[in-house]
Amino acid sequence: MAALVGSWQFWAVLAACFAALTALFAKVGVQAIDPDLATFIRTLVVVAALAGILAATGKWRHQGAIPGSTWLFLVLSGLATGASWICYFRALQLGEVGRVAPIDKLSVVLVALFGALFLGERLSAANWAGVMLIGAGALLVAYRG
Structure with a gap:
């Protein structure tokens, strides 16, 4: 079990499961309010949950000096996350969750x-084929035919 929990595959599958639940819950939750407000509420929940996890695991402590480039890329990642969530919630409000x-x-x-x-x-030819299939599959699911 320790090997499983220590693998990236385990956490990636969990991330996919939680992302699926996120889409379903968000679709229902965004129907009665502005999608930007919904994104804000979701963000507050994420911040509170992470603060609780950090406190419960004893990781809420100073990690030493954080390099400037680390700050820059974490801020950029946060901005990209926020932009993604705002766009995603707007799309969910307007479209079907199974297509969005x-x-x-x-x-x-x-x-x-x-x-x-x-x-x-570097990805292998098989990896690139998989990437292309993911892209084609997403487009086919979104296609209204």
């Missing part, structure tokens, strides 16, 4: 491209 969520998951395709272009990561 797959388009949102085109981020898988984009992150593969960006990882290769900007971080020098």
Whole structure:
């Protein structure tokens, strides 16, 4: 069990499960209020939950000096997360969750491209085929035919 909990695959599958629940809960929750307010409420919940986790695990302590580049990229990541959530909640309010969520998951395709272009990561031909299938699948799910 320790090996399973220590694997990236375990956490990635959990992330996918929670992301699916996020989409369903958000679709229902955003129907009666402004999507920006819904995003704000969601963000407060995330902040409170993470504060609780940090306090409960004893990780709420000074980690030493945080390099400027770390701050920069974490702030940029936070801004990108916020922009993604705002757009996602607006899309959920306007569209069907079963069609919005797959388009949102085109981020898988984009992150593969960006990882290769900007971080020098290399994917095999089979990996790129999978990326293309994810993209094609997302588009097919979103297509109203």
